Amino acid sequence: MKNACIRNSCHILILVAWLLLCTPASADLHGWVIGIDPGHGGTDPGAVGPTGLQEKAVNLTTSLGARAFLVRQNATVYMTRTDDAILSLSYRANFMNSLDVDRSICVHHNASGSPDPNWHLTYVAGGDAWATSGNLADDVTHRVTDWNGLGFGWSNCGREGVYEENFYMLVYTTMPAILPEISFISNPEEELRLYQNRYCYGNGRGIFYGLMDHLGGWDMVSSTSDPDQLLIPSEFxxxxxxxxxxxxxxxxxxxxxxxxxxxxxxxxxxxxxxxxxxxxxxxxxxxxxxxxxxxxxxxxxxxxxxxxxxxxxxxxxxxxxxxxxx
Ligand SMILES: [Zn+2]
CATH class of the missing domain: 2.60.40.1220 (Immunoglobulin-like)
Incomplete structure (x- = not known):
């Protein structure tokens, strides 16, 4: 009887060990807090496209897309703005810091004096302290460009499509932070794409996919394929x-x-x-x-x-x- 008990508890221990090994450490994004900051707003339009499309609006649409995908995977998401509010950089950084977000994403679109340039670049702060930011930038860059098909801008840190620059929102936030410049609103063909919400939601989904890669959230993913469907919740x-x-x-x-x-x-x-x-x-x-x-x-x-x-x-x-x- 005693031997049977020992044998049974052995079996239970083996079963528990097996379950622990097989259970993913992170089943989805539950427990992760993501801060999203759509750049510009209010009297600050950001960059303006050839026919007048304003960067502040495109940043917001893209961010709302990213949020919808993240929320579906049970992440907690805080946004600095969900309307046309004007916010200072110090407000935006304090927002991220005081809400203790785990990752901060500042969404922007680039512009040039010439109509030709159109590529993707994600900015991170330089130095070893920001290595995690660099990893996240890598993942987001690759996922966003999978969707929009753009090439990468020039890199100064050995990571394709990633550029080290000590922007305010990257160095005055206390958590890993990135600032993706999704594409060039000054490019006429790109501006036409950016008018379409569905295209911007797809870029938002790229940010979400990058976070999933970075945080290891792929084990229990529900359907995330259609950018249109995701934005309307099924229940109050x-x-x-x-x-x-x-x-x-x-x-x-x-x-x-x-x-x-x-x-x-x-x-x-x-x-x-x-x-x-x-x-x-x-x-x-x-x-x-x-x-x-x-x-x-x-x-x-x-x-x-x-x-x-x-x-x-x-x-x-x-x-x-x-x-x-x-
Ligand atoms: Zn901007």
């Missing part, structure tokens, strides 16, 4: 507001399967209704409500979000908790 959803605690502005991310009317009501800890602080209509896809609580005192608040579908039947309601610290 509300994520935790960020930052939280906050002072005085916070963002509540939403997933909307259809164009919806949204309401945000606020309650104190005693459950007293403090009134409606947002009401408006948002399109299907990844949306968000920005709430500025500068008129409130520090404390814990609850919010209720209700969404009412405007394209077909469907409504949704959820409650969250936020902490205002002034």
């Amino acid at each position: 959803g509300v994520s935790q507001n960020y930052p939280n605690p906050f002072n005085a502005e916070t963002v509540i991310p939403l997933e909307l399967p259809q164009r919806s009317r949204l309401r945000l009501d606020l309650f104190n800890v005693q459950g007293r209704n403090l009134g409606r602080v947002f009401e408006g209509i948002k399109n299907a896809g990844q949306a968000e409500i920005r709430y500025n609580a500068s008129t409130l005192a520090s404390g814990v608040y609850f919010y209720r979000i209700t969404a009412e579908g405007l394209e077909r039947d469907g409504s949704y309601s959820d409650v969250g908790k936020m902490v205002l610290l002034k």
Whole structure:
């Protein structure tokens, strides 16, 4: 009997060891926090194409594409902007640092005084401290150019399509960071491609694929093939507001399967209704409500979000908790 027990526990140990060996260390991107910074915005259009397409818009579309793919693989994604906000570089770097993101991606498109140039280049900070950034830049560069078919710009660090440059967002962030210049908006044919959301989403998918290569997330991938389908979620959803605690502005991310009317009501800890602080209509896809609580005192608040579908039947309601610290 004793021998049988020892033999059985041996079998169990072997089974456990086998499971450990066979179980991927990282099943998908669950637990990874990715920060995406669409370059420029507001009064700063960035580079402008020959017929007037603005880089700030293309950067945003590409970033929203990357986010949609990343969220499908369970990554946590924070974006410095999801609309036409104007943000300083120090705000953008602080955003990444204070939210403790694991990887920071600043999305840009390049421009030249001549119409001819059109290639891809990913910038990283120079030096050994940024070796991980260089590895990520390698993966993103290869995946993005797989999609857009472009060649690489001149390299100064021995990595194809990667250039070392101590840009603000690369050296003032505390995590591995890259700044891909996806393509040249100043090239007339490229500008025509960049007008198409589907093309930009494909570049966003290249960023996502590069992160999957870099972080080892390939073991449990659900379907990620169609850039068009990925951007519309199948169900309503509300994520935790960020930052939280906050002072005085916070963002509540939403997933909307259809164009919806949204309401945000606020309650104190005693459950007293403090009134409606947002009401408006948002399109299907990844949306968000920005709430500025500068008129409130520090404390814990609850919010209720209700969404009412405007394209077909469907409504949704959820409650969250936020902490205002002034
Ligand atoms: Zn730019």
